[in-house]
Amino acid sequence: MDPQTQRLYELKAQIVQAAAHPIRLAIIDFLSDGEQCVCDISEHVGAKRSNVSRHLSVMLKSGVLECRKDGLKVIYSLKTPCILKFLDCVNDVLRHQARQSQAVLSRL
Amino acid sequence: MDPQTQRLYELKAQIVQAAAHPIRLAIIDFLSDGEQCVCDISEHVGAKRSNVSRHLSVMLKSGVLECRKDGLKVIYSLKTPCILKFLDCVNDVLRHQARQSQAVLSRL
DNA sequence: TGACTATGTGATGCCCTACTCACGTAGTTG
DNA sequence: CAACTACGTGAGTAGGGCATCACATAGTCA
Numbered sequence: 001m002d003p004q005t006q007r008l009y010e011l012k013a014q015i016v017q018a019a020a021h022p023i024r025l026a027i028i029d030f031l032s033d034g035e036q037c038v039c040d041i042s043e044h045v046g047a048k049r050s051n052v053s054r055h056l057s058v059m060l061k062s063g064v065l066e067c068r069k070d071g072l073k074v075i076y077s078l079k080t081p082c083i084l085k086f087l088d089c090v091n092d093v094l095r096h097q098a099r100q101s102q103a104v105l106s107r108l
Numbered sequence: 109m110d111p112q113t114q115r116l117y118e119l120k121a122q123i124v125q126a127a128a129h130p131i132r133l134a135i136i137d138f139l140s141d142g143e144q145c146v147c148d149i150s151e152h153v154g155a156k157r158s159n160v161s162r163h164l165s166v167m168l169k170s171g172v173l174e175c176r177k178d179g180l181k182v183i184y185s186l187k188t189p190c191i192l193k194f195l196d197c198v199n200d201v202l203r204h205q206a207r208q209s210q211a212v213l214s215r216l
Numbered sequence: 217t218g219a220c221t222a223t224g225t226g227a228t229g230c231c232c233t234a235c236t237c238a239c240g241t242a243g244t245t246g
Numbered sequence: 247c248a249a250c251t252a253c254g255t256g257a258g259t260a261g262g263g264c265a266t267c268a269c270a271t272a273g274t275c276a
Contacts (some may be wrong), residue, residue: 180274
C-alpha cells in the first residue's frame with residue numbers, strides 16, 4: 001500500500017475515532033437537534049464539564065464540530081450534516097445484528 | 109440520560125470503534141471487492157499476519173465481519189453492506205473538510 | 217508420518233486515551 | 247472592583263489498545 005493511500009486511511013480513521021466513544025455519540029445526537037452550550041451538553045450526557053470539554057475539543061480538532069462564543073457561553077454545533085448519515089449507518093448495522101440474533105434465538 | 113440509552117450508545121460506540129483504525133479501514137475497503145483470506149489481506153495492507161489477525165478478530169467480535177474456513181485458509185468477508193455506506197459518509201466529511209480548507213487557502 | 221503452510225493467541229512493552237481534581241481565565245453582574 | 251459563572255487546561259493516574267515475538271494448533275501434501 002503506497003504512503004499516500006495509507007495517509008488517507010489515517011485521516012479517515014481520525015474522523016471515525018472522533019465518534020468512537022459513547023459520550024461523543026451522545027453529544028452528536030444531542031447536537032443534531034441544534035446548537036448547545038457546554039453546560040447543557042454536560043448535563044444532558046451526565047458527565048463532568050471538564051470531561052465533556054475534552055471530548056468536545058477532540059471532535060472540534062477532527063472537524064466534526066464547530067463552535068462560537070456567546071457571552072460567557074461557548075456554543076457547539078455539528079459542522080457537517082454528513083455525520084448524521086454516519087450515525088444512521090451505525091444504527092443500520094446494529095439493527096442488522098439484532099435481527100440476526102433474534103433469528104438465532106427463535107430456533108430455541 | 110437513562111441507563112438503557114447509555115447502553116445503546118456503548119453498543120454503537122463498539123461498532124464505530126471497530127472501524128476506527130487505519131488498518132481496519134483498509135481491510136474493510138479491501139473486502140468490499142469480495143472475500144479474502146488472512147494472508148492476502150495481510151499482504152495488501154502491509155502489516156504482519158499476527159497483527160492483522162487481531163484486527164480481524166476485533167471486527168469479527170463487533171459484528172462487522174464474518175468468516176469461514178476453506179482448507180488451511182480462513183476467508184473473511186463483510187457481514188453487512190451498511191458498513192460501506194458508513195465509509196461513504198466518512199469520505200463525505202473528509203471532502204467537506206478539504207473544500208473548506210481550500211476555500212480558506214484561496215484567499216492568500 | 218513428517219515437513220510445511222495458514223492462522224490464532226499468550227506474554228510483553230509502549231504509548232495513547234479517558235477521567236478526575238485543581239486551578240486559571242474570560243466574561244458577566246452587582 | 248468583587249463575586250460569580252462558564253469554560254478550558256495542566257498534572258496525575260488508571261486502564262486499554264496496538265504492535266511484536268514466540269509458540270501452539272489445524273490442515274495439507276508428499
